[in-house]
Amino acid sequence: MLNSVVNRIIDGQHWLEPVADFLQKVVGGTYKALGAPGTALKSFNHGTWLGHPLHPVLTDIPLGAWTMAVIFDIIYIFNRSHTWTSAADATTFIGILAALATAVTGFTDWNETFGRERRVGAAHGLINTVALLLFIVSLIVGLTGGSRAIAIVVAFVGYALLLSAAFLGGELVFSIGTGVNHHAWQQVPEKFxxxxxxxxxxxxxxxxxxxxxxxxxxxxxxxxxxxxxxxxxxxxxxxxxxxxxxxxxxxxxxxxxxxxxxxxxxxxxxxxxxxxxxxxxxxxxxxxxxxxxxxxxx
Ligand code: FES
The missing domain is CATH 2.102.10.10 (Rieske [2Fe-2S] iron-sulphur domain)
Structure with missing residues (x-):
């Protein structure tokens, strides 16, 4: 039910197509411009060396770190101890570092998609990118002595976006089959x-x-x-x-x-x-x- 509503919304976002065209040119063109090292780096970012897509392995790190940051912020709201704001800043920072690597692997995988898969993937990536920017803003506000209330609100908005992007990530894999082994269900002859x-x-x-x-x-x-x-x-x-x-x-x-x-x-x-x-x-x-x-x- 929810996924059909979400998909209708995404399918109505026609501006995603030119944005996706542009982003795929940038991602594909960057690897191509790097020549043979670019091909090796691209395989590395896909997770070929791991025998498993690298992107879903990394996604847990920012999601976990930012979940901790939000929990620390909530505790601070009730407790008012700056121990919790320091903890929130530290986990936000860890989440930002991990999110950068996660974004690189995600856009690398997405670069090979087309059609609806590409559209949903573009929405997933762009929402996550906005979430990343909001956590960066939240951290800067927190570390530069700005309003802690603003830092917390910005982080909460980023976290809400993160969860909606995670929903789309699940949609990509479980509904569309992106990254799924395409001969996983084929019969394999056990006898000659x-x-x-x-x-x-x-x-x-x-x-x-x-x-x-x-x-x-x-x-x-x-x-x-x-x-x-x-x-x-x-x-x-x-x-x-x-x-x-x-x-x-x-x-x-x-x-x-x-x-x-x-x-x-x-x-x-x-x-x-x-x-x-x-x-x-x-x-x-x-x-x-x-x-x-x-x-x-x-
Ligand atoms: S490399 Fe994509 S289908 Fe073979």
Missing amino acids: TRVMLEGQLKDGVLIRGLAGDTPILLYKNGETVCAISETCSHAGGPLSEGKIVGNLVQCPWHGSRFDVCSGAVKQGPATVSQVRYETRMQNGQLEVKVSEHTLQPN
């Missing part, structure tokens, strides 16, 4: 299952096959036939339409790279490795089953 005739494989060419209903990416290199999940874990891109770069397959949608034989994720935005399959030839047919060495957590 026929995919195609051996003669249909071509050396050095990415080929899509089906094991039952499960799309498999096949890559023949001499005598070796490698098989991994064909559906990109990031957002479901078709890896068979991507390209081979050395021993890596690059997704055609946002450029994630995976080891074409082990399925290991090597470059973001993906953070989850592809399912790895064992292959064998049986009576002229290629068969696959999930490998016990697969890096995919499912």
Whole structure:
């Protein structure tokens, strides 16, 4: 109920589109301008090294710190001891530092979105940015001897915005599926299952096959036939339409790279490795089953 109201409001904010266009140009352009280090930094900020998106790991820190700050402010209202204002200032400062890193990772993930996902993500990011600015203002007012009442009110408004942005963050993941492993629900053949005739494989060419209903990416290199999940874990891109770069397959949608034989994720935005399959030839047919060495957590 609440989410349909919120979504109607966001869908009515047509000004978000040009703002999102501009921000994506800035974020994408900055990483691009940095060249190879920018690509590595972008993967780092996505959380590829962690095997998990980095942004949701970090969000708890500002949320927790600013929750503490608000609690300390409330205690101060009743207690009037400056111990509590010092505690509020310290936790506000910690929250600001953590929020900066959280914002960088969030905008990095958001840069690969489009459509409604991009619109909701833009609203989430912009509201959080305003909340961050309000906490900065609150801290400055508090530390420079300004009105403590104003500092507290500004922090409370920032905290309310933070909670509404958190609601949108949940909406992004749980309703829209942003950042969710896109082959998490695919059937994985546990026993050798026929995919195609051996003669249909071509050396050095990415080929899509089906094991039952499960799309498999096949890559023949001499005598070796490698098989991994064909559906990109990031957002479901078709890896068979991507390209081979050395021993890596690059997704055609946002450029994630995976080891074409082990399925290991090597470059973001993906953070989850592809399912790895064992292959064998049986009576002229290629068969696959999930490998016990697969890096995919499912
Ligand atoms: S779908 Fe985004 S990198 Fe593959």
